[in-house]
Structure formats: structure tokens, C-alpha cells
Amino acid sequence: MASSYKLTYFPTQGRAESIRFLFSYAGVEFEDVRILHEDWPAFKDQTPFGFLPMLEHEGKKSHQSVAIMRYVAKQVKLAGNDDWENLEIDAIVDSIRDCASKFHPLRFETHDEKKKVLKEQLFKETLPYFLTRFEVAAKKNNGYLAVGRLTWADLYFVAGLPSLKHFTEIDIIKEYKTLAELRTKVLESPGIKKWLENQPRIQLTWANFYWATIAPVFDEVTGIDTLIANYPELQAAKYRVNPFTVLKKWIELDIKTLHLCDQLVVFEQVDANICEKMAPAYKLIYFNYTGLAEISRFLMKYGGIDFEDCRFKTEEWPQLKPKFSFGEVPVLEHKGKVVGQSIAIARYLAKQVKLVGNDDWENLEIDAIVDTINDLRLKFWPWWYEEDEAKKNVIVENIKKDNLPYYLPRLEEIVKKNKGYLALGRLTWADFYWATIAEIFDEITGIDTLANYPELKALRERVNSLPAIKKWIEVRPKDDS
Structure with missing residues (x-):
């Protein structure tokens, strides 16, 4: 009997290995399809957005590795027991990806001396910074990264270790006892141990x-x-x-496979001086901008959730930054617990206001779209940090020439197929994310990026015209200039 799941990826570990770990841990049969790189150009159009891994199940396809993993984790009982536990897990996993992005400048840097400086900073500062906090978090959580028991965040962490070892040439968690013990527990679990012993190998001469x-x-x-x-x-x-080569010293590996570092949120009270204590159960803390917090504000306004909208000025950030676990915002505070990561927060709030799927696969569809929109957003990320105006202009021109024409037509077709929405043929939090993020594209490029995409433009206007959202847009504080 054919397995009901088919996972397609390249013949490497990469972004698919954590998903394979999940299936193997739970003893779930799956078809492990591996596409050779020379076959990829012909196969690419068979995927939703031209990306792998891809999961197929009962005639449906979905992409985005973390979205797939979240779905599979629910099937194999390695997710949280309630919405807040899932928020804690999501925040950890999203932070892993944030940390991986800190290695991107090294990947694109061509100047040898600059690469040397970047490497020294990453290995002497970045890894110790994160791993020390992982160790503390694991000790607080009975030897695991979240909620005091094994979750898919732990498998995601461990599955990424071999890729990082290729890059650093050392066992980076050797000196971190609790993390090393976590790795052993995961790798020695019967299903994963069997998978590692029998997984496919490419035959080389x-x-x-x-x-x-x-x-x-x-x-x-x-x-x-x-x-x-x-x-x-x-x-x-x-x-x-x-x-596969053991001569790792001579090879520069693709940083896309780097999935270890984790900006684990250590739950703690945010300093009360940031904003006054008030009655609402939720407190959202961010700059005085729309930015990455606006999706959460939209969701709470839509659902009629009273919340404390704590904002601070940019010049206050250097003094406030050390008060947050990993020096990042937005953060959501609820009943004495604090969690970061904008998309994880939005996913949690979407559950509270009933803008999620009706089952796990529907939620996978939503997650995949949100992660795809976020992929496009991240194309703009270098622009924010580039100080040279000429280089900033080059970044914008490349986005207009390459990235927008790639993503927007595909998103336009998806909206057409979903009755004017991005997923499931109805309003979901993916539409809210689109409405808040699309504004940024226009601001940076200086053009109406949706001029030729009427479905996407209409969707943004449809969200912004919802009574609660329209009212919020009319009265919300103006962004700091």
C-alpha cells in the first residue's frame, strides 16, 4: 500500500531533514522523493512556488519547510497542548530562521578580508551568544527547548546540527551539556536512529x-x-x-542549509517602565511604527480584543533593547509571559479571533502562504541596513526587476483561485498579513507595486475596509518619521 505522504526535496539533508525526522520519529510511512540538481529545472514548475521541499497528501500539495513541519508535528503529537504552548514553540522555531539570516552577509561577501571579519564575529560572538541562551532554556525546560517536553522545535534544532558542523568544522554544542544531551535523546529515539542508519546515500567515486x-x-x-x-x-x-566531502575546510557551504541558531525567547517580565500597567490582558510592545506589529494590531482590532498598544521612540531603543530577551520586538505579553516573533504572535492571535483553518491541512495552506509572503518581504531586508544610497537603489531595482515579477503573478493567481482571498476561499490571517506587508513594498520601491495586480490590490482594500480595521487606520498613531 502506497504511503499517504510524499516529501520531495534534493538528495541532501537541508530543509527537508527535520520533516523526515518527524515522520521517522513517529513511524509514519512516507515516500522520500529526491530530485537531482540537474533534473530540477524540468521539475520546478510542478511545485507551488518553485521551491522545495514539497509535501503531497491526498492529491494536495504544499511548500515551505517550517509550515510543513508544523503540520506534520500536529499529526505526530509533537506540538503544543494549547494555543499558548504552540506560540512558545513557534517563537523558538521562527527565531532559528532569524539567526540563520545573520549568516547571509557571509554568503554574499566576495572580499576575503571582509569575509574573515564576518566569520570571526559569527564564531566568536553570535554562536556563543545564542548557544549560552539555548543551554539556559533547555535547563529550564527539563532538557528540552520549550514547554518542558519533546516538541518539533527540538527535532528542528537537532536536524540542523550537521549542516552547521560542516560550516564551522567543529561540534559547536560539545561544551553545552544540556544541549548535547538533547541531541543524544533525539538521535537515539528508535525511529530517528533507524532512519539515520538506513537513509539514502548518494554513491560517489x-x-x-x-x-x-x-x-x-x-x-x-x-x-x-x-x-x-x-x-x-x-x-x-x-x-x-x-x-558529502570530508574536506570541509576547502568548501564554502550554502548558508541556506544553516538551520541551527535559535533566538529562543526566555520568558520574563518586560520592564514596567516601558509603558504603564493597565487592565487589558494583552500588551503588545513595538516601535511607533506600523511595521511588523501591525498584523497583530489588525487581528486584535478585528476580533475586538482589548490590548495595550505600547510604543516607544526609535531613540529610546538602545536603552530598552537589553530589557528584551534577544533584543527584538514586537513582543506580546499575556498573564506574565512574554513571547517574541511577529508571525508566531500573529498565528496565535488569529486562533483567538477565528481567522485560522478548520483542520491541520488548512492551517498548513495558510502557513505556506504567510511564509511565502515573508520570503518576499525578506528580499527587501538588505535595503534597511544598507547605508550607501547608490547600493540601496541597486537593491530596489533588483527587487523591481526580479523579485516582484516572480512572486506577485503567482500570488495574483492564488487570489483568483480562492475567491478573492489568499487561502481556503475565505478570509484568514494570511490576508491580514498581506494587507499590512504590501504597504511596505510601495514605500520602499516608490511605485504602486500592485498596479498590474488587481486581485491583490482589491484584497488589500477589502481587509482595510473591514469596519474595525477601517476605524483603526483612521485613529492609529502616525508613524515616527
């Missing part, structure tokens, strides 16, 4: 290794990429060796 070491010489001498333009098979053969 010494000829493959020889080609992988010689090919870069051609590029160095000629000053061009000698393979990528006209010789895709040779290019694929070169990169197929990289994840």
Missing part, C-alpha cells in the same frame, strides 16, 4: 571528488563561471560532491 576540486581552478584562471552557462550537468556534478 573518487572521480567525482577530483572533478569537484579541479573545476574551481577553471573559474579562478578564466575569471568567469566556466560551467554554469552551457554545462549544467558538469555544474550539478561539482555541487553534488560538496555536501
Whole structure:
């Protein structure tokens, strides 16, 4: 009998391994489909957004690795027992991705001296900073990263360790006893242990290794990429060796596979001086901007949830930053607990106001769309940190030329198929996220980014015209300039 789940990815661990861990841990049969890199161009159009991994189940497809993992975790009972526990887990997992993004400058830096400085900062400051906090969190949670028991956050953490070891050339958690014990518990669980013993391996010969070491010489001498333009098979053969060779010192690995670091939220009371204590059960803390907090404000206003909208000025941030566990906002405070991560907070609030799916697969569809919109948002991220105006202009032009034309037509078609919404044919929190994020695209590019996408524009206007949202937009504080 064929398994009901099919997971498709490249023949590496990467972003699919944590999902494979979940299936294997629970003993759930799944079809592990692996696409060779040379076959990817022909296969790409069969995926929802041209990305892997992809999960198929009962004739339906979904993408976005973390969204898939959240769905599978619910099926195998490694999620939270209530909405707040799931918020705690989501905040941890989302923070893993945040930390991974801190390695992106190293990936794109071409200047050797600058790369050396970036590496020193990452290895001497970033990893110790996070791992020390992981260790503390694991001790507080009975040896796990959240809610005092094994969850999918722990499998996500452990599944990412081999990728980081490739990059750092060391066992980074060796000196962190509780984290090392967590890794052992996960890897020694019967299902995962069996998976690691029997998982597929790519068969390589010494000829493959020889080609992988010689090919870069051609590029160095000629000053061009000698393979990528006209010789895709040779290019694929070169990169197929990289994840497997033990000569890691000589290979720069793709930082996309880096999924270890975690900005774990250590739950603590935020300093009362940030804003006055008031009656509402929820307190949302952020800059005096719409930004990443606006989705949560929209959701609470829509659902009639009374909340304390705590805002501070940009110049106050240096003094306030140390008061937050990982120096990031927005954060949501509720009944003495504090959690960060804007999307995790929004997902939790969406459950409270009934803007989520009716079952786990519907929630996977929503999560996949939200993560896809966030992927597009992150294309704008370098613009915020670039100080050189000429370089900022180049970033914007590349976004207008490459990223917007890739994402917006696909999102437009999805809205058409879903009766004017982004998922499930009805209003969900994905639509709220779109309405709040789309404003940022116009502000940065200086154009009406949705001028040629009437469905997406109408959706944004539909959300903004909801009575509670319309009223909020009319009275909300103006952003600091």
C-alpha cells in the first residue's frame, strides 16, 4: 500500500531533514522523493512556488519547510497542548530562521578580508551568544527547548546540527551539556536512529571528488563561471560532491542549509517602565511604527480584543533593547509571559479571533502562504541596513526587476483561485498579513507595486475596509518619521 505522504526535496539533508525526522520519529510511512540538481529545472514548475521541499497528501500539495513541519508535528503529537504552548514553540522555531539570516552577509561577501571579519564575529560572538541562551532554556525546560517536553522545535534544532558542523568544522554544542544531551535523546529515539542508519546515500567515486576540486581552478584562471552557462550537468556534478566531502575546510557551504541558531525567547517580565500597567490582558510592545506589529494590531482590532498598544521612540531603543530577551520586538505579553516573533504572535492571535483553518491541512495552506509572503518581504531586508544610497537603489531595482515579477503573478493567481482571498476561499490571517506587508513594498520601491495586480490590490482594500480595521487606520498613531 502506497504511503499517504510524499516529501520531495534534493538528495541532501537541508530543509527537508527535520520533516523526515518527524515522520521517522513517529513511524509514519512516507515516500522520500529526491530530485537531482540537474533534473530540477524540468521539475520546478510542478511545485507551488518553485521551491522545495514539497509535501503531497491526498492529491494536495504544499511548500515551505517550517509550515510543513508544523503540520506534520500536529499529526505526530509533537506540538503544543494549547494555543499558548504552540506560540512558545513557534517563537523558538521562527527565531532559528532569524539567526540563520545573520549568516547571509557571509554568503554574499566576495572580499576575503571582509569575509574573515564576518566569520570571526559569527564564531566568536553570535554562536556563543545564542548557544549560552539555548543551554539556559533547555535547563529550564527539563532538557528540552520549550514547554518542558519533546516538541518539533527540538527535532528542528537537532536536524540542523550537521549542516552547521560542516560550516564551522567543529561540534559547536560539545561544551553545552544540556544541549548535547538533547541531541543524544533525539538521535537515539528508535525511529530517528533507524532512519539515520538506513537513509539514502548518494554513491560517489573518487572521480567525482577530483572533478569537484579541479573545476574551481577553471573559474579562478578564466575569471568567469566556466560551467554554469552551457554545462549544467558538469555544474550539478561539482555541487553534488560538496555536501558529502570530508574536506570541509576547502568548501564554502550554502548558508541556506544553516538551520541551527535559535533566538529562543526566555520568558520574563518586560520592564514596567516601558509603558504603564493597565487592565487589558494583552500588551503588545513595538516601535511607533506600523511595521511588523501591525498584523497583530489588525487581528486584535478585528476580533475586538482589548490590548495595550505600547510604543516607544526609535531613540529610546538602545536603552530598552537589553530589557528584551534577544533584543527584538514586537513582543506580546499575556498573564506574565512574554513571547517574541511577529508571525508566531500573529498565528496565535488569529486562533483567538477565528481567522485560522478548520483542520491541520488548512492551517498548513495558510502557513505556506504567510511564509511565502515573508520570503518576499525578506528580499527587501538588505535595503534597511544598507547605508550607501547608490547600493540601496541597486537593491530596489533588483527587487523591481526580479523579485516582484516572480512572486506577485503567482500570488495574483492564488487570489483568483480562492475567491478573492489568499487561502481556503475565505478570509484568514494570511490576508491580514498581506494587507499590512504590501504597504511596505510601495514605500520602499516608490511605485504602486500592485498596479498590474488587481486581485491583490482589491484584497488589500477589502481587509482595510473591514469596519474595525477601517476605524483603526483612521485613529492609529502616525508613524515616527
